[in-house]
Amino acid sequence: MKTKIIITTTLLVLATITNIKGQQALTTQQENNMNNTDLAALRKSKVKTYFKKIDDGQFDEEYFNLYTDDVELYYPKFGFEKGKEGIRNFGKTIGAHLQNLTHDIDGFNYIISDNMVVVEGTEKGITRSGKKWPDYRISHGKFCNVFEFEGELIKRVHIYVDPDFTSEDTDRVNIFNNPFQAVNKKTLSSTKEVLEEFYAIQSGKKKGNILDLFAENVDWDLPGNQEKFPWTGKRQTKKEIENFFKELYSNVQSEKFDIDFIAINGENATVTGHLSSKILAYNKIFDTEFVTIFKVMNGKIVKYHFLEDSYKLNEEMQSKTPINNRTLSK
Structure with missing residues (x-):
């Protein structure tokens, strides 16, 4: 009987010790997981x-304090x-070539594993x-960076990107030109077709959404005094x-729009003509010749x-006469 009691007591003690060790191990693992999570976030x-x-x-002290003293960098x-x-040294090299560089930080995709x-x-x-880049025709501004950490510091950064930012590496482009896209390219609208549709929609001769003719990113410029003429400026x-079209149609009434000629050279086109418009805030007619410069890529x-x-527009529109509740200052 005593033997049974001793054995039972011993088993209970061992079970208790095992349970305590298990809880301690679990707590340690949870702490490690929490530390790993905090380190990954850092x-x-x-x-x-x-x-x-x-x-x-x-490129100040905070920037260089991101790295270990023996950091390794790679760039194509x-x-x-x-x-x-x-x-x-790399900063000096890339800085001599680029005037401005911007990353879409909010749109990044991250893969975090161990110290990577x-x-x-x-x-x-x-x-x-x-020259602005990418052109969204050959260059698309895609990149991938691999960071290896030692503790909280960057020990290695390898950058994988095409350094031909402005698509001037024509030999490489010819080598890697995707032949399977040839069929798709044939279906794209030509520069002439895009311009014809643009002016047909603008004049009301054809129904359609003129915005569909534009790429997602456009080099748009209509110089002018933006304080007086809100439809002008860069976009x-x-x-x-x-x-722009909302501002234009609410402030300007087209009286006459004539195209003299359209010159097309591949992706580039120039249109010249004459227009007459009533600037509604001033109730005045404005006459001018115009030149429009287009570039069409991939049908957009x-x-x-x-x-x-x-x-001339700025000089002729000098009054502050309110018309239909519109008042523009000089």
Whole structure:
């Protein structure tokens, strides 16, 4: 009987010890998981700081403190560099070529595993020669960065991107030109067809949504005094172009619009003509010759510059006469 009691007591003690050790192990694992989660969040924050600093051009102490002293960098065609001095050398090289660089940080995709953070995203910019990229025809601004961390610091950053930002590497483009897209390209509207549809919709001869003729990103410019004439100025997105037409139709009444000729050279086109418009806020007719510069890629308008005598417009519309509750100051 005593033997049974001793055995039972021993088993209970062992079970209790095992249970305590199990709980301790579980607690340790939970703490490790929590620490790993916090570390992953911190590393992701460091990566965001990396991109923000680059976009702002702030290569200060905080920027260089993101790296270990022996950090390794790789960039296509540039090659490898080591250490913070190597990071500086790369910055000088890329800075001599690019005037501006912006990453779509809010649109990044992240893959975080162990000590690695991989970022997939898009970027855009302006070269020192003034060329904007990507052109969304050959270059699309896609990139992928691989960050390896040592604790809280970046130990390795390998950047995978096409350095031919402005699609000038014509030999490589010819090599990798996708032959399977040839059939699709044949179905795209030509520059002439796009312009014909543009003016047919604009004149009311054809029904349709004129916004459908534009790409998602457009180099749009209509110079003028934006304070007096809110439909003028630079725009870039379809939403901004939609607002242009709303501003135009609520402030301007077309009296006459004649095209003299259209010159087309591949993707580029120039249209010249003469127009007469009533500026409703002033109840005055404005006459001017105009030139419109188009660029059409993949069946969509990617450039629209409308040039008229904006100085004459500003000089002729000087009164503050309110018409239909419209009042524009000088």
